[in-house]
Amino acid sequence: MTTAPPAPARRSDRLSDNPDLRNLFTAAAAAKLGAHLSYVAVPLVAIEVLGASAGEVGALAALAVAADLLFGLPAGAWVDRVRKRRLMVAADLARAALLLSVPVAWWLDALTIWQLFAAVFLAGLGTTVFEIAQQSLLPAIVDRDRLTGANGRLVALDSALTIGGRGVAGFVVALAGAPLAVLGNAIGYAWSALFVRRIGDEPAPARTRPRAADLTEGARHVWRHPALRALALSGAANNCAIQLFLTMLPLVWLDAGLSPAGLGVMLAVGGAGSLAGAAAARRLRARLGTGRSLWMIGAFAALPALCLPLTGIGMWTWAAGAAWALVGASVGVANVVGMSLRQQLTPDALLGRMNAAFRFAFMGAVALGASAAAVVGEFASPRAAIAVGAAGMAVQWTITFAARRSLTVPSGSLVE
Structure with a gap:
């Protein structure tokens, strides 16, 4: 008499049951806390230490995501062919060294706007590689029918750290100066590398010969699928609009005589909204359906x-x-529901390239928003740039509304 082999263990979305997910979550916490500190501090280094203009502040924001436009699609093809954990460790260590150079140069009285531009651009390249690899690694450590829960935890983490990290950053800048807040980013990336190393090895990637078509295969997959196309277009439109607001916010805030600590609180309010949206996303999807939860x-x-x-x-x-909190809530819902749907609609072999295509669209839109903010802020006013961004936020949801019938989840792919 023979016995059936035991069923494979389910890879849970619960941190207590899945040590690999727990290590990924802890690494994300360390990296994102540092990144949120730097998010507030870097523009203030440019404005307060280097006397940057509105155009230079806009250029700095654009450079932070320019790597996604230049290298995002090749990075996706690369991620699909290598072990993602090792790539994430290398990206973390490179980002830590680049951000560490900013406070060191400031301490030596040698910091220039050009060094800040270079550090931000190259660290952005590391972030491009790291985040594509992280999104592509997640389905290897969590069952696909548990991805909504896992993504919800990661988005909620990011939102919670937006509240804490950016709020704390405002006070750190007020007490110790912006360059020392950037040091916190470097430390966060170093800690992230330590925890990523503890994640178990993922399955070996397919050893296929690189092809020129690989660079665009993910983009073709996204564009040809009506649900993925709608997610890409709506997310890009929202990112562009939000970046117009965020790029000019420090200038408007400081010009009004408000404190850096208050700026951190204002940014944290958006994180609070995003946290609430991420926490409610699974229930909203279950009650409203995928399409309606994305546009409503x-x-x-x-x-x-x-x-x-x-x-x-x-x-x-x-x-x-209050308005910024509501915008943050809509982003939190879209991130959780949209990311899970993307992963469920894409085969394993295309995950890296699909994620790279989305990142190319989303971060390209951020670069476009930052560039538009620089132009409008320089030739009209920073507040006018914010008004343009607000108008974009008010209409972007119409894209998913128009595609609502295609935004469906494959049968049996989710566990309630």
């Missing part, structure tokens, strides 16, 4: 988003803060 929260935040240009105008700043 965006529609709900549309009119409040038009209050964002009131930032820094007396008590209207409170209304702008």
